[in-house]
Amino acid sequence: MTPTLLAAAALAGLVGRPAVFLAELKPLKLDLIAANDFRLGVEARSDAASARPHFADAASRFDRRWSADVRTPSLALNCGRAHFLAGQLPQAIRAFRDGLDLFPWDADLQRSLARARAAVAYPTEVKPDERVRPDPPPWLRSHVSPWDLVLAASACSLLLIVGLARRLTARDDWSAPLAAVGLLGLLLVAAVAVQIDAAARADRAKPVLVLAADEVLRTGNGTAFPARIDAPLPRGAEVRELARRGGWVQVELPGGAVGWVRESAVLPATPERINPLLYVRG
Amino acid sequence: MSRTGSRTRRAGGVSPLSVFPAQGADAPRSGLILLLLLTAISSAPAQDRRPSVDDLPPIERQANDFYNALATGPRGVEVAWSVDPPTVPVNGELTLTLTVRHAANPHELARPDLRKLAAFTKRFQILDRTDPPAAPDAAEARFTYGLRPRSADVKDIPPLKYVYFRKVGDDWRPFTAYAASVPVTVTAAAAKPTPAAPPVPLDAPEEFFTLAEEREPTANPGRFGWLLPVAAVPVAVVVWVTVWRWLFPDAVRLARLRRNRAARLALDRLKKARAAADPAGAAAAAFRGYLAARFGMSPAAQTPAEVVAALAAVECPADRAADAEAFLRACDAARFTGATGDGPALVLEAESLIVAWEGVGE
Numbered sequence: 001m002t003p004t005l006l007a008a009a010a011l012a013g014l015v016g017r018p019a020v021f022l023a024e025l026k027p028l029k030l031d032l033i034a035a036n037d038f039r040l041g042v043e044a045r046s047d048a049a050s051a052r053p054h055f056a057d058a059a060s061r062f063d064r065r066w067s068a069d070v071r072t073p074s075l076a077l078n079c080g081r082a083h084f085l086a087g088q089l090p091q092a093i094r095a096f097r098d099g100l101d102l103f104p105w106d107a108d109l110q111r112s113l114a115r116a117r118a119a120v121a122y123p124t125e126v127k128p129d130e131r132v133r134p135d136p137p138p139w140l141r142s143h144v145s146p147w148d149l150v151l152a153a154s155a156c157s158l159l160l161i162v163g164l165a166r167r168l169t170a171r172d173d174w175s176a177p178l179a180a181v182g183l184l185g186l187l188l189v190a191a192v193a194v195q196i197d198a199a200a201r202a203d204r205a206k207p208v209l210v211l212a213a214d215e216v217l218r219t220g221n222g223t224a225f226p227a228r229i230d231a232p233l234p235r236g237a238e239v240r241e242l243a244r245r246g247g248w249v250q251v252e253l254p255g256g257a258v259g260w261v262r263e264s265a266v267l268p269a270t271p272e273r274i275n276p277l278l279y280v281r282g
Numbered sequence: 283m284s285r286t287g288s289r290t291r292r293a294g295g296v297s298p299l300s301v302f303p304a305q306g307a308d309a310p311r312s313g314l315i316l317l318l319l320l321t322a323i324s325s326a327p328a329q330d331r332r333p334s335v336d337d338l339p340p341i342e343r344q345a346n347d348f349y350n351a352l353a354t355g356p357r358g359v360e361v362a363w364s365v366d367p368p369t370v371p372v373n374g375e376l377t378l379t380l381t382v383r384h385a386a387n388p389h390e391l392a393r394p395d396l397r398k399l400a401a402f403t404k405r406f407q408i409l410d411r412t413d414p415p416a417a418p419d420a421a422e423a424r425f426t427y428g429l430r431p432r433s434a435d436v437k438d439i440p441p442l443k444y445v446y447f448r449k450v451g452d453d454w455r456p457f458t459a460y461a462a463s464v465p466v467t468v469t470a471a472a473a474k475p476t477p478a479a480p481p482v483p484l485d486a487p488e489e490f491f492t493l494a495e496e497r498e499p500t501a502n503p504g505r506f507g508w509l510l511p512v513a514a515v516p517v518a519v520v521v522w523v524t525v526w527r528w529l530f531p532d533a534v535r536l537a538r539l540r541r542n543r544a545a546r547l548a549l550d551r552l553k554k555a556r557a558a559a560d561p562a563g564a565a566a567a568a569f570r571g572y573l574a575a576r577f578g579m580s581p582a583a584q585t586p587a588e589v590v591a592a593l594a595a596v597e598c599p600a601d602r603a604a605d606a607e608a609f610l611r612a613c614d615a616a617r618f619t620g621a622t623g624d625g626p627a628l629v630l631e632a633e634s635l636i637v638a639w640e641g642v643g644e
Contacts, residue, residue: 047481048484
């Protein structure tokens with residue numbers, strides 16, 4: 001990306017469009033500074049206290065890029081890693097999740113999220129509905145990318161085309177079964193696409209919030225209400241938002257229990273953007 | 283007090299009358315002048331002499347909060363606190379200075395002992411400090427104290443009551459001045475410097491210490507991108523069929539022929555006959571099957587002569603019967619003379635016969 005940006009910046013500068021030139025240079029500059037902060041942190045990794053500020057600086061710059069620039073899996077990955085190394089576990093989980101919202105099939109993001117979750121002190125659930133440990137992501141959505149669907153649909157369409165064409169021309173014996181296989185494949189692709197779309201819509205309907213600090217899950221939106229479950233929700237726990245009222249958020253645990261937490265105890269959701277115009281192959 | 287005042291007078295001046303006795307009639311006038319002169323001479327040392335705490339009777343010196351301060355002027359003695367620094371952590375040390383101004387005897391002033399004042403000892407730990415004595419003619423005297431706040435609840439330096447005596451007429455009368463309270467800010471105890479802990483390495487998965495490579499972005503196919511190849515299916519099929527028909531017109535005719543069940547069956551069998559061990563025999567069998575299905579010829583007819591007879595029986599045109607006989611004889615010839623190389627040609631000939639008889643392309 002860097003050579004591309006450099007070339008674009010140089011070209012824009014050459015043709016006398018300083019605005020474009022600067023717009024292209026800004027993310028490049030952020031990239032370089034963030035990478036430098038990250039490098040300094042890695043160099044100081046033998047002393048966590050001195051390394052963490054560097055990683056925190058890098059993370060804040062990656063955050064700015066995520067908010068303002070093209071969102072890519074690698075950016076989400078770098079953002080999450082920098083937050084994790086800065087000791088900001090909830091922000092790291094948030095960054096990995098933000099990346100997976102856009103690129104749910106990205107294996108690196110999935111692996112990094114799993115490792116970040118391993119650092120969360122999930123309580124032992126007494127009842128199944130009190131489970132705080134998050135569910136594994138839907139298999140299809142986390143393994144099948146839009147390009148996979150396109151490739152599968154293309155292959156099945158090819159079979160259907162050959163089968164149909166041969167059936168209508170040479171009337172080969174194998175043409176009808178071939179067309180049938182192609183048609184079945186396309187139906188399967190359609191079913192997978194519908195399933196993935198439904199999972200994505202369900203995800204958007206109940207956005208995931210990450211707890212910034214340990215927080216008691218209460219039965220109502222006030223400190224006077226008793227705790228819904230005995231153990232407080234740990235820092236970094238992921239819950240689904242149902243409603244908001246008076247500085248409190250009604251959330252649903254992965255196990256299904258519903259309760260309230262203070263709005264200040266959850267990380268603010270990353271502003272949504274339209275689907276990325278660009279796609280990065282994993 | 284008056285006693286003090288008279289004592290002061292006795293100590294400070296000498297009466298001229300006791301020195302110069304009366305001398306005759308002229309004596310009053312000259313004596314008066316001399317008296318004034320002597321009075322002036324004798325009173326001069328009395329005005330320069332500084333008052334001393336010794337001028338007070340011992341009982342007065344025992345007064346509470348009296349630190350030997352005497353004042354002669356109308357302003358009296360002024361006292362004030364000053365603190366440095368005004369903000370100090372708990373158990374930190376601050377310097378408190380008491381400034382006494384306008385005292386007539388600054389060199390005699392006693393240092394107030396704050397350890398005896400509960401208001402101070404409750405708030406502060408009093409530290410030992412010493413001050414140089416003030417000069418007799420100093421304008422002010424200063425007393426410094428080291429104080430250490432006992433808790434963060436300490437908000438101020440308490441006021442200090444300061445009793446002094448001032449001469450009013452001939453008497454020394456007690457007056458009270460106050461060093462006003464001074465606010466101080468006591469912060470939480472400064473953290474004790476702990477010995478530097480050994481550095482703790484950052485604990486994280488190793489892959490987290492590397493930045494992910496930026497990958498080249500490509501266009502996102504979107505949610506319904508997979509429908510694009512599906513939409514291409516009918517177009518591709520139409521194109522395929524059109525091109526195929528243009529390229530292979532005979533094949534088109536064959537394809538039409540396959541719509542007839544008997545012809546389709548025969549053509550399928552002929553196709554298989556190409557790969558058979560005995561292509562001529564397989565082709566002849568396929569052809570006989572076609573004749574039976576298409577014209578109702580008896581399946582029992584096997585030899586060329588029997589086939590011709592059977593075709594005649596079902597009123598098949600004679601020319602077709604002759605063609606069939608010729609073909610079957612050619613097959614027999616190929617089979618029984620060992621000319622296996624003629625097999626594929628016979629298959630093609632059978633297909634040509636069927637196509638011709640079915641009238642495709644005519």
